[in-house]
Structure formats: structure tokens, C-alpha cells
Amino acid sequence: MYSQINKSISRYVSFSEEELSTFNSLLEYKKVPKKTIMLHEGEMCNFEAFVIKGCVRKYYIDANGFEVILQFAIEDAWVSDISFSIYETKPSQVFIETLEDCEFLIFSPESKEELFTKAPRFERAFRILMQRNLSVTQNRLFHTISQTATEKYLEFLELYPTIPQRVAQHYIASYLGISPEFLSKVRARIAKN
Amino acid sequence: MYSQINKSISRYVSFSEEELSTFNSLLEYKKVPKKTIMLHEGEMCNFEAFVIKGCVRKYYIDANGFEVILQFAIEDAWVSDISFSIYETKPSQVFIETLEDCEFLIFSPESKEELFTKAPRFERAFRILMQRNLSVTQNRLFHTISQTATEKYLEFLELYPTIPQRVAQHYIASYLGISPEFLSKVRARIAKN
DNA sequence: AGTTTTTCTTGTCCTAGTTCAATGCATAAG
């Protein structure tokens, strides 16, 4: 049950058995069925969820009512909304929804506090996690600005080769910031060559 | 000299005089003239710079040779390239360049280590800083995908009202991910109403 | 002040991507 998360958290900082079991004791296991919205627009996100099994999408709804997918989280990824109005007063516009039946380990803000008090070295591991996250987001921003739809799609396939088999195509279009119709045309064009 | 940075770092975590002076002793003051490239493509970024005075841009060069500006850093902001190949093997493609004569407080990775050892509570402050950074980047990604050029420009004016008076307009176009010509047309259209 | 260089504007033509149908395909539900 905890092997995946322990391996994941130990990637950049190594922890003792004792530290890991402190960590594990603060997590809550949770099963969530397909198509469940775990975080609604306007709600405060009071969890960080580690995906043991399944697939989740995190998305915004823009001013014209269109969904924009910010993240697909699959096995061994974390999903949460960290932009909890620290720098803005308006509540988050983010939704988090399961796309498959999922199993999570849930980390609450209180547990996180407790962990950092009991085992301060975790603070560093979570900082590095966030740093990676920032790095990925920055990279994606850069590519969103400078690549064509075709380039973005091909890069997506390389970066997340398993996602297209798991989620509907229009979700990928939404992630790439293009219309579903155009993604279909891009794919047709690629297939021809 | 240290009042700005101390105020900034104390925003979300409060520190004792002693902690702050430990922090300050680990920083290096540096003056850098206008139009200096502080970080070249392919170099490892071995600093985090806090801007006391001046203006800096951080940018990528894309596959077609176009610059894409990722950040303008002015007074009280940090600038660095944190995406130091943690998750990629290729070296960073990021440049950091002063646009005005600047004064910085420079924080090196070694000093950072030392600080976290001597005064571990700073770990949290820097985590929060990164979290804010991630939050801002995520928001920008979202808007880059879902807004028109005009909307992006108007929002930029609201978010960074002082920047347009300080930097060349084509830099703003590059930040917004549009051509300088089109930004000019957008501005003309806005002025007409 | 004059000259060079950089930046900004404006116009024309062009392309990537959108919108809005219409149609065919699955998959789930009765």
C-alpha cells in the first residue's frame, strides 16, 4: 500500500524506516469512483492526493465557459490545488475530477504540519517536489507559447505516452489548448505521413 | 540594504532579529550594469537573485530562434532558473539579462544549504515562495491558453502596471506570446475606445 | 544639432486554428 508513495518521496531525499512510517501514519487511504468531482470551483482544496491507481484531471473553467485542463494525474503523481488564494482574494476556479476508479493516499494540511514538526527533513522533499512541479509548468508554458498544435501534440505523446489510451481525445485537446476538431485534423495529418 | 529582503521574506513566516541577520550574512551584494547577461543558455544557474533595484528579464530561445520572455523581475522580486535539469538531462535554455542598472542580493546554493541548517524555519519561507511562484505560473499558463491577445494585454497592465513604462514594448509582446506588430495593433484598437 | 540605431506603427497578404454543421462510430442502457 505504501510502497509507491515511499519510493516516490525518497527520490531526492532518503528517509529512515522510522521517518517513512511516521509519514505513512499521517496519510489516509481513499477509494473514489469514476467521474467524481473531488474539488469544486470555489471550494478550498484541503488535500494533496497521491494517486496509487487511476487517472484524474484538474481543470479550470474560463470566462467563456470553456474547460482548460491543467493536469492529468496518473499513478505515482500528486494532485492538488496549491494556488489556494495565497496571492489572490478570489476563490480558486479549479475542479479536480476522477476519470477512472481511483485509489489515493490523502495528505491534509494538518497532517503535513504535523509531519514537518515530527520529521523536518520532509520539508525539503516537498520543496523539491514543488520545484519539479514548477519546472514542468514553466516548460509547458514555454511550449504553449512557442509551439504549433502539431508540435505540442507530438511532445505530449512523448511525455505522456500512456494517457491517450486512457482518456477521451477532447480532454487532450483541452490540455493542449486547441479545439477537439482541430486535434482530430492534426492527427489525420500526422497519420498520413 | 537588507530592509527590503527582510520584509519580503517575513511576509508568510516571521523571523527573529537573529535569524534575519544569519540570513543577511549569507547574501552577497552585487551591482550589475544595464544589458548584462547574467545567465547564458546552457550554463548552470548557481544563484537566486533578489532585486533591490532595477529590472531584469528571463527568457528562452525557442526552436525557431524566437525569444520568449518568461519573467520580468523588478524591485522585491526573485529571479533564478530553478528548472536546473532535475527532470531533464539537457541543460537549461534560459537566459537572464538586466534591462536597467541593477542592484541584487545574491543567494548561492551553498549559502542556502547553510541557512537551512542554521535556521531551518527558512525552509518553509522558501517553500511558500516557490508555491506562490508556481501559483503565478499556473495562472499565467491558464490565461495564455484561454485569453485573446487583447485580454492578455489588459490583464498584464493590471498585474504589472509599472512595467510598460520601463521596458520596450516588444518585450511585453514576447512575454504575452504575440508578435510586436500585433501588440501595436491591439494597443491602437484599445486606444480608439 | 545631426546621425545612427532602435523601437513603434500601419497596411497588405497569408496561415493556423476556430466555429458550426453534418455524419459516422462506439459504448452503455434499456
Added chain:
DNA sequence: CTTATGCATTGAACTAGGACAAGAAAAACT
């Protein structure tokens, strides 16, 4: 097995924004 319902595909007309070129206007440099 049949029927909805949601998805993907394709095409035609349209639009936001890009590329290129030529001037105008500011800065920056003698």
C-alpha cells in the same frame, strides 16, 4: 437486439494573429 448518448471525423466558411515591408518616431551617440 435496439436505441440513446457521447465521441471522433470531415468539410466549409470565418477570424485572430503572423510575416513581411515601409515609414514614422524616439532614443542614443557622436
